[in-house]
Amino acid sequence: MAAFLSSWPWENFGNFKYLLYGPLIANVVYTRMYEDTPKFNWCLHILILCALRGAVYTLCSGLNHWHFLTRKRRVVQQTVDFKQIDNEWNWDNFILLHAFMALLATYTFPVFTNLPIWNSKGYLFALLLHIAVVEPLYYFVHRLLHSDYFFTNYHSLHHSSVVPQTLTAGHATPLEHIIFGLIMGIPILVTCLLGYGSLRLIYGYVLIFDFLKCLGHGYTECVPPVIFDTLPFLKYLIYTPTYHYLHRKEMNTNFCLFMPLFDALGNTLNKKSWELHRKIFSGEETKVPDFVFLMHCVDVISSIHVPFVLRSFVSLPYTTRLFLFPLWPLALATTMLLWMFGKAFLVMGYTLRGRVHQSWCVPRYGFQYFLPFAKNGINDVIEDAILQADKLGVKVISLAALNKNEALNGGGTLFVKKLPDLRVRVTHGNTLTAAVILSEIHKDVKEVFLTGATSKLGRAIALYLCRRGVRVMMLTKSKERFQSIQNEAAEEHRSCLIQVTKFQAAQDCKTWVVGKWITPREQRWAPPGTHFNQFVVPSILEFRRDCTYGKLAAMKLPEDVQGLGTCEYTMDRGVVHACHAGGVVHFLEGYKHHEVGTIDVEMIDVVWEAAMKHGLRPV
Secondary structure, three states, X not given: OOOOOOOXXXXXXXXXXXHHHHHHHHHHXXXXXXXXXXXXXXXXXXXXXXXXXXXHHHHHHHXXXXXXXXXXHEOOOOXXXXXXXXXXXXXXXXXXXXXXXXXXXXXXXXXXXXXXXXOHHHHHHHHHHHHHHHHHHHHHHHHHHOOHXXXXXXXXXXXXXXXXXXXXXXXXXXXXXXXXXXXXXXXXXXXXXXXXXXXXXHHHHHHHHHHHHHHHHOOEOOOOHHHHHHOHHHHHOOOOHHHHHHHHHOOOOOOOOOOOHHHHHOOOOOOXXXXXXXXXXXXXXXXXXXXXXXXXXXXXXXXXXXXXXOOOHHHOOOOOXXXXXXXXXXXXXXXXXXXXXXXXXXXXXXXXXXXXXXXXXXXXXXXXXXXXXXXXXXXXXXXXXXXXHHHHXXXXXXXXXXXXXXXXXXXXXXHHHHOOOOOOEEEOOHHHHHHHHHHOOOOOOOEEEEEOOOOHHHHHHHHXXXXXXXXXXXXXXXXXXXXXXXXXXXXXXXXXXXXXXXXXXXXXXOEEEEOOOOOHHHHOOOOOOOEEEEOOOOOOOOOXXXXXXXXXXXXXXXXXXXXXXXXXXXXXXXXXXXXXXXXXXXXXXXXXXXXXXXXXHHHHHHHHHHHHHOOOEEO
């Protein structure tokens, strides 16, 4: 049986828990509509304060995940994984709880009825009460929570998060948050009872309290050691992320709320706190990535699907949601700024078998790759990223989707020729992409219709299938390019490659491999029961209800991946695009060659078997 107040009463409500704010909203609406003289309404202020508290945690979480700025000062090298994100999904339960505690207080104590907006003396009293009452009381309660009974039944939930992050601050049991809410309310209540309370005091104290909680639970060290060198006494007045991290690592130390002074007085101050703080801030603990996947933005609205905007949203496959549209103007403005000044930046990372894998993003959107005047600028950004990876000591960098466009840079050939002394291996990952697409075509298929037939992938797929005796109808108007590919096939297989110039030629073929975008009208030529395999970006519209549609070529990362908490665009959890997986295999196999330009058909089976050997799986 669970301990009393160890779980939330609305635990199974999901998003419907927010309906519990309904009575407060109803009170505000009723007061505005039906009372002749609007009066001071605490329900309104409680709702505003709840929204601001949520915003503080969300913004601090976003800043914490600005990996491109914070990667050198991370207290914990491992990143937050899906399991922790799910466990902390309802981190904001305490805000709802505190809303009702605040509402109860306003009805219990008449002193809250008519507070002034400002009272300067109140801040001093609140500060003194915080130091004299809140800090020591919290310290005592926190130590009590680490006793066997309370830790086992309550506080262990908070410590179950492997990687401390901003939202971890809210991940605790109802009992703990009731106690913390009462402690936090002492300076506010006493100051108001003394006649020095004000609205600004309440807003200010609560939001500063939340900000400092976010500060300590973040995994980025943001407090410069020079502050403590200049004013040594400050190290006892304000804690740091490193200081709190040591509490989670060595749980019999560093119990304080915000002021290490009370750990010093209680003889629980970890002696390594300042030394480790200096070491982490200097960047000495930073690990260099071994593999980098260089991706790009797809469109403006989907660019919001990044960890530093909404942490929980990015842990799910991307789909367009209504709440994204208010953010669209901000995303568009960011698009313009990145177009002018942006360089490739770190978005996410994970660890595989002790090696660091990262995804960097070229700040360009899909439509920009098709603007003739943007070509050189995009290649410059990609080249800078490759040189940066080479300088850092990255072993393999894999180019995503349009970053390896044939018309843009010849599938990466441009960079390998221009930079002959590169130590980092450049790969487009298309060999494994071809293998994934081919694995989805049943062995008993005798005929295939192929669009995008003369592209790198189209060529490799056609040559591989013709070896199996499959009749491949290659949609292309270029007889020269078709004949070039046909001549690469063995003489006995050339008859399997057939040039077609119209979709009508495939009206009896039930296996389509789409490498160039096709319209719903063009899809009409497919017979009922057709399966559309595809390697086109973006995916084609699923227009035909009497047909089936394959997803973009992808693979599931090995089970022993650690710290993965971000979905790659529309992919499911743990699934990455095949070109990403191809780069991973290139690194794990220790290949010394660059995989750029045309695909070596002889390597398709080799790379597929290597992927299987390393634990990657088709989806």
